[in-house]
Amino acid sequence: MADLPEVAPMKSDSELIAAVLRGDSESFESLIRKYQPRVFATARRYARREDEIEDIVQEIFIKAFQKLSSYRGDAPFEHWLMRLAVHTCYDFLRMHQRKKENSFGELSTEENDWLEHFVAEPSADLEKAAAAKALVDKILDQLSPSARLVITLLEIEERSIKEIAALTGWSVSLVKVRAFRARAEMRKCLRRLARDKYL
Amino acid sequence: MDLDALRKQLIAAARAHPPSDRVPYAFEKRIMARLAAAAAATADPWALWGRVLWRAAAPCVGVMCATMLWFAISKDLSASNDSLAADLESTVLAPLENLNDSW
Numbered sequence: 262m263a264d265l266p267e268v269a270p271m272k273s274d275s276e277l278i279a280a281v282l283r284g285d286s287e288s289f290e291s292l293i294r295k296y297q298p299r300v301f302a303t304a305r306r307y308a309r310r311e312d313e314i315e316d317i318v319q320e321i322f323i324k325a326f327q328k329l330s331s332y333r334g335d336a337p338f339e340h341w342l343m344r345l346a347v348h349t350c351y352d353f354l355r356m357h358q359r360k361k362e363n364s365f366g367e368l369s370t371e372e373n374d375w376l377e378h379f380v381a382e383p384s385a386d387l388e389k390a391a392a393a394k395a396l397v398d399k400i401l402d403q404l405s406p407s408a409r410l411v412i413t414l415l416e417i418e419e420r421s422i423k424e425i426a427a428l429t430g431w432s433v434s435l436v437k438v439r440a441f442r443a444r445a446e447m448r449k450c451l452r453r454l455a456r457d458k459y460l
Numbered sequence: 461m462d463l464d465a466l467r468k469q470l471i472a473a474a475r476a477h478p479p480s481d482r483v484p485y486a487f488e489k490r491i492m493a494r495l496a497a498a499a500a501a502t503a504d505p506w507a508l509w510g511r512v513l514w515r516a517a518a519p520c521v522g523v524m525c526a527t528m529l530w531f532a533i534s535k536d537l538s539a540s541n542d543s544l545a546a547d548l549e550s551t552v553l554a555p556l557e558n559l560n561d562s563w
Binding site for chain 1: 461462463466467469470471473474475476477479480481482483484487488489490491492494495496498499
């Protein structure tokens with residue numbers, strides 16, 4: 262029987278980080294390969310265009326490489342990286358704060374149909390529809406950066422207040438205040454949607 | 461329209477459609493190339509010197525153009541001052557020259 266080729270054992274995150282800090286920057290590639298799907302999924306929550314998403318992810322990994330010496334190792338590397346990712350996405354939202362439109366006049370036919378269906382039957386199971394996803398994306402685009410971040414983390418990703426505080430670096434009370442304001446902002450947005458559609 | 465129900469439906473829709481974790485082909489290679497380029501640029505003093513020179517080129521050209529413009533304008537002004545003085549002198553002395561001729 263032919264000998265199977267020897268497979269190099271998978272290095273742990275801490276081994277890879279130690280190697281990078283010793284000057285073996287090639288080890289960083291393994292870290293990128295391991296975490297890039299997660300980072301891409303995070304970036305896609307805050308940006309829509311693929312070139313913007315790639316820029317965000319690139320920035321996250323470059324910052325991670327430059328700040329790797331500040332990683333103390335008392336929490337998993339993934340948590341540290343995700344904190345960096347959330348900060349970078351928040352910076353992106355603040356820098357690219359799109360001019361807010363005060364109307365939903367440009368709803369597609371599918372989105373209009375979805376709303377009609379919702380009004381006719383509010384309790385129906387409608388969340389699977391792609392039009393609903395497109396509509397929620399439009400609403401999130403109209404929120405302020407901090408409101409969008411809080412709604413995404415708290416309502417969509419269903420994270421706890423403590424987790425959000427750890428991810429964003431905000432205090433627990435600040436997260437609560439921002440969550441309250443974000444929900445109010447979202448309600449205002451939905452009220453505007455209802456007014457534009459039915460008045 | 462029941463806004464609270466609408467909010468719940470929309471949030472449920474966002475949860476039901478998690479973003480894709482698809483990664484572009486060889487994306488990690490792109491990041492590694494960027495990191496290598498950045499490291500090379502900071503490690504090579506000649507590259508650093510070259511970059512500084514390139515950055516300094518535009519302000520130097522600007523200063524040169526401003527100096528040339530200033531020199532040209534000041535030369536024009538001094539030339540026109542000379543001719544104005546000469547013109548004034550000949551105009552003022554013209555009657556005296558005529559007077560000499562008549563003697």
